[in-house]
Amino acid sequence: MSWxxxxxxxxxAVVSYKLIQRLRFKFPPGPRPKPIVGNLNDIKPVRFRCYYEWAQTYGPIISVWIGSILNVVVSSAELAKEVLKEHDQKLADRHRNRSTEAFSRNEFRPERFLEEDVDMKGHDFRLLPFGAGRRVCPGAQLGINLVTSMMSHLLHHFVWTPPQGTKPEEIDMSENPGLVTYMRVPVQAVATPSLPSDLYKRVPFDM
Structure with missing residues (x-):
């Protein structure tokens, strides 16, 4: 019983301390958080739409609690510029909890590199923790150009229509949230050649 x-x-005591801390500071309005979990259960799968709906209700600056951590969401471009200009030092870092600091073996200490004679613009291997030149896919731009060319050819040579019996307004355009946002239901379309069929016939030609 004593335990x-x-x-x-x-x-x-912990709950009282959290409540006192919240009442002590004047935070922007936002959805009412629940004990321990905060607003985790209130966040909808498509987050940008959820934040947009909250901005319409509470204003351009809202408070969202992820567990016991306060997150201030700015949904206006003008206010975002003002906040990043006046409070850039506070917003330039990410939140670090005590467990991360206690169990993090590799600490980033830039003085290890700044106090040595290292060419920042070179390719010294000692700069690999934060970059020693570009480390990107060399074929990224080629891939982008090929995908663009392929899509333009498909749109130019074919007429795309919904499957038989499907109306355009019946197509589900909702997103499926995740690391990459994609459509919840894959779109099915029927490709019909845009030119007459006789133009696609092979004509023998002798050199």
Whole structure:
């Protein structure tokens, strides 16, 4: 019984401390957070739409609690420029909790490189932790050009229509959230040659 009382008292103390901290500072409006989880259960799968709906309700600056961590979301371009200009030092870093600092073996200490005679613009292997030149796919631009050319040829040579019995307004255009946003239901389309069929026939030609 004594352990139960100690655990209940500890939990009550932690909750009271969090409530006092929230009441102490004047935070922007936002959805009411729940104990421990905050607004995690309120965030919809398509996050940008969820934040847009909250911005329409609470204003361009809203408070969103991810667990016990406060996140201030700015949804206006003008306010974002102002915030990043006046509070750039506070927003230039990411949140680090105590467990990350305690169990993080590799610490980023730039003085290890700044105090040595290292060419920042060169390819010294000692600069690999934060970059020693470009490390990107050399064929990325070629791939982008090929994909663009392929899509333009498909759109130019074919007329795309929905499958038989499907109306355009019946096509589901909703997204499926994830690391990469893609369509919830893949779109099916029927390709019909845009030119007459006789133009696609091979004509023998002797050199």
């Amino acid at each position: 139960f009382l100690i655990a209940a008292a500890t939990l009550a």
